[in-house]
Amino acid sequence: MYLVALSATPLRRVLDRWLFRLGSPEAAPIRLHQRRIYVLPTAAGIALAASLLVMLLTSINYSLSLGFGLTFLIGGIGVASIVHAFRNLFGLSVRPLRVAPVFCGDDARFPFAIDNTRMARRPALALRLHGVTTRFDLAAAGTETIELVCPTTQRGLMPAGRTVIETRWPLGLIRAWTVFIPDVAALVFPTPERDAPPLPSTDFGEAVGERPIRDGDDDFAELRAYREGDSPRHIAWKALARGGPMLTKQYAGMAGGHTLLQWRDLPDAMDDETRLSRLTAWVLHAEKAGVTYALALPGKALAAGRGEAHLHACLQALALQGAPAGTRDHAP
Amino acid sequence: MPLDWPQRRRRTPAAEATSRPASLTRDQGLWLIGATAVTLAPHAPWLPGWLAALCGILLGARALLLWQGRRPPPGLILVLLAAAGSVGVRMTYGHFFGKDPGVALLALLLCLKLLEIRSARDVVATILLCFFMQLAVFFEDQSLPVALLALFGTLVAVITLLAQADPAASQRERVRSGAVLFAQGIPFMLVLFVLFPRIQGPLWGLPADASSASSGLSDSMSPGSISELSESAEIAFRAEFIGAPPEPAQRYWRGPVMTTFDGRTWRAARTQETGTPSYTPTGRRFDYRLTLEPHGRRWVLALDFPGLTTTPLRYASTNEALLSRPVERRTRLELSAYPDTPTGLDEPPAALAASLSLPEGYNPQSIALATRLAGGARDHNEILERVIAHLRTSGLIYTLQPPLVGRDSVDAFLFDTRRGFCEHFASAFVVLMRAVGVPARVVAGYQGGELNPIDGNLVVRQSDAHAWAEVWLAGRGWIRVDPTALAAPQRIESGLASALPAGEALPLTMRQNLAWLRDLRHRWEALSNAWNQRILGYNPDRQKELLERLGFGRDDWGALVGVMTGLCVSVLGMLIAWASWQYRKRDPLQRCWASFCGRLARKGYPREPWEGPLAYGKRLSESLPEHAQSLLEIAACYARARYGGTPTSADIRTLNHKISRLRL
DSSP states (O other): OOTTTOOOHHHHHHHHHHTSOOOSOBOSOEEOOGGGOEEEEOHHHHHHHHHHHHHHHHHHHTTOHHHHHHHHHHHHHHHHHHHHHHHHHTTOEEEEOOOOOEEBTBEEEEEEEEEEOBSSOEEEEEEEETTEEEEEEEOSSEEEEEEEEEEOOSOEEEEOOSEEEEEOTTTSSEEEEEEEOBSOEEEEEOOOOTTOOOOOOTTOSSSGGGSOOOSGGGSEEEEEEOOTTOOGGGBOHHHHHTTOOOEEEEEHHHHSSSEEEEGGGSOTTSOHHHHHHHHHHHHHHHHHHTOOEEEEETTEEEEEEOSHHHHHHHHHHHHHTTOOHHHHTTOO | OOOOOOOSOOOOHHHHHHTSOOSOOHHHHHHHHHHHHHHHGGGTTTSOHHHHHHHHHHHHHHHHHHHHTOOOOOHHHHHHHHHHHHHHHHHHHSSSOSHHHHHHHHHHHHHHHHHTOOSHHHHHHHHHHHHHHHHHHHHHOOOHHHHHHHHHHHHHHHHHHHHHHOTTSOHHHHHHHHHHHHHHHHHHHHHHHHHSOOOOSOSSOOOTTSSOOOOOOOSEEOTTHHHHHTTOOOEEEEEEEESOOOOGGGOEEEEEEEEEEOSSOEEEOOOOEESSOSSOOOSOOEEEEEEEOOOSSSBOOOBSSBOOOSSOOEEETTSOEEOSSOOOSOEEEEEEEOTTOOBOTTOOHHHHHHTTOOOTTSOHHHHHHHHHHHTTOSSHHHHHHHHHHHHHHTTOEEOSSOOOOOSSHHHIIIIIIOEEOHHHHHHHHHHHHHHTTOOEEEEEEEEOOEEOTTTOOEEEEGGGEEEEEEEEETTTEEEEEOHHHHHOHHHHHHOHHHHSOTTOOOOGGGOTTOHHHHHHHHHHHHHHHHHIIIIITOOHHHHHHHHHHTTSOTTOHHHHHHHHHHHHHHHHHHHHHHHHHHHHSBOHHHHHHHHHHHHHHHTTOOOOTTOOHHHHHHHHHHHOGGGHHHHHHHHHHHHHHHHSSSOOHHHHHHHHHHHHHOOO
């Protein structure tokens, strides 16, 4: 009965593709129209059907005219409840909202704005993804934000994935549901290491100490392509205004006088996740201490910086370290 | 390191369902107790008294626990109660098998189940049991009030399920949703009731107690046996005449014919049965439709004398019509009657001899009286006249409460008590005739009947039970003689009530002065009759007739199923159309805004899904600077109405006005 609950993964995949026409994530808003609402009886519905069969046989055997009537009436009510279950979902529109990034181990909150344009209440709905269910009612003609709180266990990008809205209203005999893949994902940062060792000293690492540390920021050195997380104060606005590309001003001070957090400087015996965990803790410490810091990971380096945007860029790099290139594009 | 979210196992929805709050809220519980009470109430008269009381106590206890918010009793107590109840059922019925003990056990189970509800699944199980118990009432009683109660019970059960699925709804909303569902179920019921292919039951052997006990005539008659029936206003059968019914004096409905007499009790003799009557129907003909209430015997109780009709009947040699099986359920027959037919013209001598025998040594005074009356008579005709004259003039009194008579019952009636009911009169007459060699016999049946002015049906009750006599005269055959009519002619002309002496107690509804009560009863019985004929009497035969009337073959089941499916699908289609229509009937404010967005989308400026009204308005005003002012106003107006509290109809009017004034 629970097609969606089938644990046999290959069968689920085939069903998803052919029956529910699930493929890539869908753009918002997702409107629940006729062709994407499915109905099947629940266990209670099947039990009712079995009882009705017994009642029908009893009516035939004892020639109970009213028995036929009662059986058919209850059967009719059951059939009408299919339409009510369908109607309870029909016409809803779902907009997945932005998911705030979290540290691994914390709960990711997936918010969905659900619009009910009908002038009637929609009772007993449930939203489910990643095995987590939130039950809710929608007031008449209104929009409500429903949050699904999913525990996280792995850093990286956690897409919302297969999402189900279902209802067993009105009689619990019929389950109406719809399946979709919303185009949202939670960015899960690595868990910061607890009791991490103190930040490496400013001149930790090679090459950094060779340059004289002068007045820092004021000494303009060069222009380089804009990277996400660069401080707006350093963007070459004049160049942009002339119609040029978006460039960031590079200052001599940024090359030195900062904490360089490097993947390869950590002990070789350390495994990848522990390294990322340590680096995450350091990035957070550095930000808190007000130190300028740069991050160097295999295949990705972030120039020294500070502030909310820089912190986010570093944490994102740490979260997505080692992920295939394609998944990075989904980063919010 | 490829990412492969999610790694964790999903919790199945089934696990979710059972992990819902287990305990019932007070209103959910009240609905459930209400559904159970409405279901079990009509069972009360049919359950053993102790069980009905136990069920009542258990329901009350559940309601009390719910009210006080206490937990249900531990399982052990329920198991003990169930065991004790089962032993009680076993002791009451002597066995567990069959319909009655089954229903009794289910009633007990339903009450106990109510006490141990822990999950949503238990609620559903209870409701399913309620549905079955609503059906089980129909084993005993399919009358209109019971049917209405069952409908009400179904509605309450549906609301109980609604309360379970949607705990947050208001009671009014639940009742409304329940009523809508119920109303939408009715078209399906009508279609399926009429068109679902009916099969004549039983599919398997019925238990011995399948048909309920029934009252009525028996195939023996002793003093007092018919006067017992006269206390009952229960309906024995109904007759619907096509054309005028025969006059009251012709309304003799023939039951068992009793030939053998042991001095006290008359019994039906063995008779031969044939497929055609032994007489030739002649004279006036009355066509009618007879609806027999179940009486557990084979007698048709046809009006004298039934002719051949479409209904296959068996005819006994004593002229009563029989069915091939006992009447265990309400039966409808198309019959015709020929009251003027002469019968028994060539009666076999053996049958005549049997109609002369009297037991030795009984009723000597009566035999002496008969011999005295017959002295000097030329033929049987004259003897008959003399006996009739004697009975008419001897001052016998017709009464509902005849005194008890002893061994020589006829002697006691004629010479001692002189008070009797029809069986005393008939018995005395036949004994007198036989004593002087005239073949005679007792006929039991019903006489008369009351025309219901509402539907024109002739209603014959148990109180119309009667016994009369037949004598055989050479050349004339069997002649009906009603000795009761000699003492109380009104009995035949206008019924029992008018024939009884003043001051005799009558059943309430038979009293003449309560006209309004009689009128009420006429109406109620006409309604019941329509119900019986149209609804309860809808059986495989009626369905075949309907098929024929609709232009299909009598056995064209394919067409029947096709029409039924077609109609069900169209009802479902209408429901879906209703659901979609309800959807369009949406928020007027939303409709305004949607029409505005639609207009601009057609101009090439669709609203992006992420854009709020203000952002959209701003973008529009930049793209269409000549309308900037009004576009911004509309967006602001909508945003204010939508997000600034409940929108009023004035807000909507303003917005509508602004949108209609916009000339793009």
